[in-house]
Amino acid sequence: MPAPLIEISNLSKTYTLGNESLAVLKGVTFCVGQGDFLAVMGPSGSGKSTLLNILGCLDRPTSGSYSLNGVNISHASDNGLSEIRASVFGFVFQSFNLISNLNVYDNVSMPFLYAENSKKTVYEKTMRAIEDVGLSDRIHHNPDELSGGEMQRVAIARALVRHPKIILADEPTGNLDSGTGTAIMKLLKDLNNSGTSLILVTHDTQTASWAGKMMTLKDGKFV
């Protein structure tokens, strides 16, 4: 049996503020396989975002181990983590996180600035990603000229433009009405159907029901 894509064991995260320490994750253990669609639920402040950030190599665990493709990356350098983020992960955030002075095309093609690709490849992949999220007619628009749903589509295009193995979505429908939210979830589900693993953080059961597997965080552990 091949090693799972992500293998987390006994992972914990403790924030220290002055002389107070706050244990947010208290030893979580789980695996994510290729093509999985996992929903992480839990009340506000339970550490969902904290876990997702650690999975996405934006943050480091306090203890425990994290193996990606069978390689332990708990002690990777800042540069090493940047490379992993660039090649393995795509992020979708609740607040879209687009760069306001760049248009749709430049926002979507941005990840290529930190990778080696020819100008032609960048153009083709960027146009393809924009097409995949149905925004081919808004290429030259700036974020402030788009609706919330359209901004989230741009964010999804940016997340998938380099064909990541895993897309991490933190409340992607949190700022959208239910109709638009459903459309965004359909888009993510399509991506998952074509083989991309998906880890979704949400506190909405309706949204979580799109996932193949649901896990709930409570008091720093999965219940």
Added chain:
Amino acid sequence: MVNLFKIASYLKISLLSLSAGRLRSFLSIIGVVFGVMAVIVIIAVGEGAKAEALRQIEKLGTTNIYIKSVELAEDKKQHAMRMRPPGVTSDDLARIRTGCPHVSAAAAVVEIPVSVIGAFKEITPQIVSCTPSYADVIDLRLQSGRFFTGSDITGHYQVCVIGDHVYEKLGSGGGVGNRLRIGDHLFKIVGVLERYDIKSPKTGAVSARNYNEMILLPEGSETWLLPSTGSESAGNTLSELIIGIDTVSHVPEASGIIKKIMAMNHKNIADYQVVTPLELLQQSKKTNELFNLLLFGIASVSLLVGGIGIMNIMLATVSERRREIGIRRAVGAKQKHILVQFLTEASLLTFTGGIIGIGAGLIAVFVLKLASPWELVITAQAIILPLIISSLTGIFFGSFPAWKAAQLDPIQALRG
């Protein structure tokens, strides 16, 4: 590997974010603009002065040594007169010819205080007599006619060579073959000098004569134009002696010997002055070094002030764009990428400041040129140097803000 596509991308990002805050970007580079402008104007003035000094010195000739008569104060004059005629004499020339090696040519000039009859309103022609060698020694060129020859002197011919302004003022009567009335005598014009481009009037010992406003007569003319001069015993008083040395490398040695001969012959009475253009040249190089030091000081101070302005604005930019930094880190940017982005932005800012400063500087130089009698020279160096320095200022003062941006924790940055 230098990837042009990447460089273009970084420049584009920088341009987009700088133009998003156009007014602020503009205000932040004003310091750099004025710094660069000041540097351009100062270099132009300095180069102009240098070029003018060099031209004057070169006109005097670097292989020449000038010995000029100097008026003594009244009391000293009485004492000196008893022994010999005042000032430089043809006797001095004879002694230099025998005592100093490397002399290849010599010319003597006597200024003659007589007036010319004619329509001279704006100019007062200076009348001098000189040896035929004068034209060779200081490289006088003629636009028409000829210079004096030995036979003009021996035959006591009443001929003259005139400068270009004199020629112009005389109008139709100024051509070769016409006659010119000087004192009580008529002189036939045999030659007209080329026009000389002389910018500033006399500036002390360094200045060359204004050949455009001169009337040259053959040596000896003064004895019958002004019968009172001359006591043949120790030679006539000359206004100026010009000694030509064979090569530049012999000038310092010859200059020393001539000074000794003159001191001995004049019994240490300072009724003469030895001017060596080559020494002036070396002095002017020293003055230039001083000037460059001053320039460097002004440039550093203004770029320091400009640079601090840039640092300030970049720090503000970085803290306003934390979220962008977080997003870029999330999609895979390393610390160095963030560093490069903000350094590009800072140096683009100051480079633009440099360009505007050069434009403003060139306009200022142009206006000054119209409004002042100064010579102003724009060299390629005066343009390239500020550009390089202003870009480096951006990199230097942008590095702290860029470093701060790169050090931001991705999660903290994403929170905004």
